Amino acid sequence: MxxxxxxxxxxxxxxxxxxxxxxxxxxxxxxxxxxxxxxxxxxxxxxxxxxxxxxxxxxxYIIGKSGVGKSKLLELLIRQDVAYGYGLCLLDPHGDVIQEILDFVPKERIDDVVLIDPTDVEHPVSFNPLKNV
Structure with a gap:
């Protein structure tokens, strides 16, 4: 002590x-x-x-209390993936990380982005994961 x-x-x-x-x-x-x-x-x-x-x-597996930097860590990893031309899939239940990432995506990679927003009622996305099962 x-x-x-x-x-x-x-x-x-x-x-x-x-x-x-x-x-x-x-x-x-x-x-x-x-x-x-x-x-x-x-x-x-x-x-x-x-x-x-x-x-x-x-x-x-990234865990921690609120405010310790889990989202910032993910953002840092994703920024590096985008900068090196790698692909990724982000499931963002709150929508705050994706906004930061979209601001970072360079213009030449913007066509690589597919954004699926399940809360968008005007442009709903439908898919059946059980089709052909």
Whole structure:
């Protein structure tokens, strides 16, 4: 427990060697999401790290309380996917993430966007997932 008037030094372990770090991996193969809390000795440099695209294909489970950044994390991942020309599917039950993403999509990729809004009664979308079952 820290005491008043005392300087406390906290040592963190360096990032594991297999952690995808910016500058050491192909940026097209990694979605960068944050910085390590490890500070290299005497450099005071934190490492930008990410999730390998192959690992993302195995699904992500993002949980947390309101306001901790779940939507911002998704937005960051999606922006990188769009920037590198990858496709994606976003199911946005509240509609706030899609608005941020639509503002980011470059003009040359806007025709790649298919927006299905189930609340749009003037342009309803119909499909039967049980057809031919």
């Amino acid at each position: 820290p005491r008043a008037g005392k300087v406390q030094i906290i040592k963190y372990a360096p990032p594991p060697p297999e952690l995808p770090i910016y500058g050491k991996v192909d940026p097209a193969e990694v979605s960068f999401i944050g910085r390590t809390n490890y500070v290299a000795a005497l450099e005071e440099k934190k490492f930008i790290f990410g999730i390998k695209r192959g690992d993302r294909r195995r699904h992500l």
